[in-house]
Amino acid sequence: MTDTAAQAEWRWALAEHQARLVLEHPAPRRRSLPLIAGAVAVAVVALVGTALTFAPGSTGRWVTGIVGMVVGLALVLTDVVRTARARSQHPELAPVTKHLSPRERSAVQRVIRGRDQAPEDRVDVVRAFALQIAGGLVIPSSAGQLLLFTGIAVSGVTFWPLYTVVATLWAVPMVIALRDVALARRYLDRAPV
Numbered sequence: 001m002t003d004t005a006a007q008a009e010w011r012w013a014l015a016e017h018q019a020r021l022v023l024e025h026p027a028p029r030r031r032s033l034p035l036i037a038g039a040v041a042v043a044v045v046a047l048v049g050t051a052l053t054f055a056p057g058s059t060g061r062w063v064t065g066i067v068g069m070v071v072g073l074a075l076v077l078t079d080v081v082r083t084a085r086a087r088s089q090h091p092e093l094a095p096v097t098k099h100l101s102p103r104e105r106s107a108v109q110r111v112i113r114g115r116d117q118a119p120e121d122r123v124d125v126v127r128a129f130a131l132q133i134a135g136g137l138v139i140p141s142s143a144g145q146l147l148l149f150t151g152i153a154v155s156g157v158t159f160w161p162l163y164t165v166v167a168t169l170w171a172v173p174m175v176i177a178l179r180d181v182a183l184a185r186r187y188l189d190r191a192p193v
Helices: 003-026 031-053 059-089 103-111 122-132 139-154 159-189
Strands: none
Touching: 003 103, 003 122, 031 059, 031 139, 031 159, 059 139, 103 122, 103 159, 122 159, 139 159
C-alpha cells in the first residue's frame, strides 16, 4: 500500500468508528420539512410585509428590521451553542465525515443522493451520515441567516439593495439544506438495515 492508500484507509477507519457510535444510538427526531419550510417562508413574508406597511425611513421599518435581525441572530447563536454543547457531551454527534477528504465526502453525498452505490465496507458510514443529515440540524442556522439578512434588508439601511441580494442568496442554502434532509430521509427509507 502506498502512503496515500494508507492514509485513506486510516480516514475511513476513523469514519467507520464514528459511524458505529452514531448507529448505536437512536436516530434523531425527524421534524416535518413542509412545516419548517412553511414557517420560514411565513416569517420572511411577514417580515417583508410588515416593513412595507411603513413609510421608507420610518421608525416602524427600523423596528421591523431589528426584530428580524434579533430573531435571526438568536437562531444562529442558539444553534452554535447547542451544537457545541451537544458535541462535547455526546461524541456520537460529531460529523461522521469529518476525517474524510473532500472527495470522499462528495462520494458519500452522491450515494445518499442516489447517484451512486456504496461499496459494502462503506455502507455503515453512509447510513450514519444520512442519519445525521436526516435530523435536520443545519436548518436552524440556515433559517437564522436568512432572517438576519432579510431583517437588515427591510430596515432600509443605506445599502438595502445589497442586503436584499444577500438575503435572497441566503435562501439558496436554506433550500439546499431542506433538500439534503429530504434526500437523506429517502435514502434511509430505501437503504438496507
